[in-house]
Each structure stands twice: as C-alpha cells, then as structure tokens.
Amino acid sequence: EAQVTQNPRYLITVTGKKLTVTCSQNMNHEYMSWYRQDPGLGLRQIYYSMNVEVTDKGDVPEGYKVSRKEKRNFPLILESPSPNQTSLYFCASSLDLRETQYFGPGTRLLVL
Amino acid sequence: DAKTTQPNSMESNEEEPVHLPCNHSTISGTDYIHWYRQLPSQGPEYVIHGLTSNVNNRMASLAIAEDRKSSTLILHRATLRDAAVYYCILRDVGRSQGNLIFGKGTKLSVKP
Numbered sequence: 001e002a003q004v005t006q007n008p009r010y011l012i013t014v015t016g017k018k019l020t021v022t023c024s025q026n027m028n029h030e031y032m033s034w035y036r037q038d039p040g041l042g043l044r045q046i047y048y049s050m051n052v053e054v055t056d057k058g059d060v061p062e063g064y065k066v067s068r069k070e071k072r073n074f075p076l077i078l079e080s081p082s083p084n085q086t087s088l089y090f091c092a093s094s095l096d097l098r099e100t101q102y103f104g105p106g107t108r109l110l111v112l
Numbered sequence: 113d114a115k116t117t118q119p120n121s122m123e124s125n126e127e128e129p130v131h132l133p134c135n136h137s138t139i140s141g142t143d144y145i146h147w148y149r150q151l152p153s154q155g156p157e158y159v160i161h162g163l164t165s166n167v168n169n170r171m172a173s174l175a176i177a178e179d180r181k182s183s184t185l186i187l188h189r190a191t192l193r194d195a196a197v198y199y200c201i202l203r204d205v206g207r208s209q210g211n212l213i214f215g216k217g218t219k220l221s222v223k224p
Contacts, residue, residue: 004155031210035211042213042214042215043214048209048211059211090155092156094210100158101156101212102158104155106155
C-alpha cells in the first residue's frame with residue numbers, strides 16, 4: 001500500500017532533550033516536506049526537500065533540522081526542543097513539487 | 113499568495129449533496145485550484161484540483177466559475193465519513209517551495 005509513515009505518533013519530552021521524528025514514503029517520491037499544524041495558524045511548512053541531499057527552509061524553519069540521505073526517508077530533528085515547538089507535525093511527499101501531496105498520519109509532540 | 117475565503121462551517125444530511133464554496137477573487141492565471149480535506153485525527157488528503165474546466169473524480173466534482181474568481185466543491189452524496197475540514201488552496205505551478213498554503217477551511221458536519 002502506498003503510504004507515508006511517521007514515528008512516533010505521540011511524544012512527550014522535556015526542554016532541551018534532542019529528538020528525531022522519522023518520516024518514510026514508499027512511492028519513490030522526489031519531493032518531501034514537513035509541516036506543523038497549530039490552532040488558528042493552519043499548516044505551515046518547516047522544511048522541504050526536492051531530492052536526495054537537496055533540502056531548503058520553508059516558512060518556519062527556526063529550531064529544526066532535516067536530512068535527506070535516502071530518497072524514502074526525511075527525518076525531522078529538534079536539537080534542543082522548546083515548549084513553543086509543541087505542535088502536531090505532518091510529513092508529506094509527492095512526485096515533484098507540483099504534484100499532489102500525500103500526508104502522513106501526524107506526530108503529536110508535547111515539550112514540557 | 114492569492115487568498116481564498118471559505119465559510120467556517122457547514123452542515124449536511126447524510127446521503128444529500130453538499131456544495132462547499134470558495135472565493136478567490138485575486139486568483140492569477142497560473143494558479144490551480146486544489147481541494148484537500150482533513151478528517152479528524154488524520155493528515156490532510158487530496159480531493160481534487162482544476163484550472164479552468166469543471167473536474168470530476170471518484171470522490172467529488174469541482175465547479176469553477178467562468179471568471180475563476182470562485183469555485184465549488186460538490187460531494188454528490190455525503191456520508192458520515194465525509195465529516196472533515198475542507199481546504200480550498202490556490203497553487204501556483206511556478207512556486208519554488210512547492211508548499212500548500214492552508215487557510216482555516218470549512219468544517220463540514222454530516223448528520224445521520
């Protein structure tokens with residue numbers, strides 16, 4: 001089944017403790033992206049990647065890092081999480097930047 | 113980016129048609145009209161998109177006004193599973209980031 005998977009689905013952590021949220025797609029998509037969703041603010045793009053080893057900042061990149069060493073994986077790294085990064089995170093992928101995007105199920109993060 | 117305006121919420125009865133409106137008076141010639149929906153506790157999913165002509169797929173129909181300043185997503189027979197937030201998004205094919213800009217959307221409730 002074609003899908004985007006994210007792990008973990010739920011995470012509670014403390015300020016400053018590094019964490020990684022994984023994202024994987026099995027559709028051989030070139031374009032991958034991370035969004036965060038906050039009440040009243042909608043979904044906002046954090047980082048995106050056009051292909052392996054090609055990543056760029058989205059609209060709200062501060063406090064996040066990403067890597068794209070393989071086509072299927074696009075992990076989101078929070079080196080030193082802070083409470084304002086408490087949010088619902090979605091990974092998405094598409095054939096290229098113009099095509100339909102497929103979203104993962106989301107990761108709900110709480111930073112204490 | 114061109115902006116879309118949607119009603120905050122709508123109600124429908126099960127098995128009846130639903131017409132979800134979207135206004136986009138500042139749409140440009142290269143903007144495609146996309147619709148995504150987000151079911152409770154899930155990631156957004158693609159519904160349909162079009163440029164100028166009306167479009168049909170297995171999920172819905174998209175009716176686009178002749179001047180392209182408005183469009184309507186049509187669910188022909190609403191089911192309980194169609195209860196979701198529906199987002200109307202303008203997507204410029206030339207946009208370099210490839211991100212979808214989500215507004216507040218329309219929350220559709222379906223009554224049995």
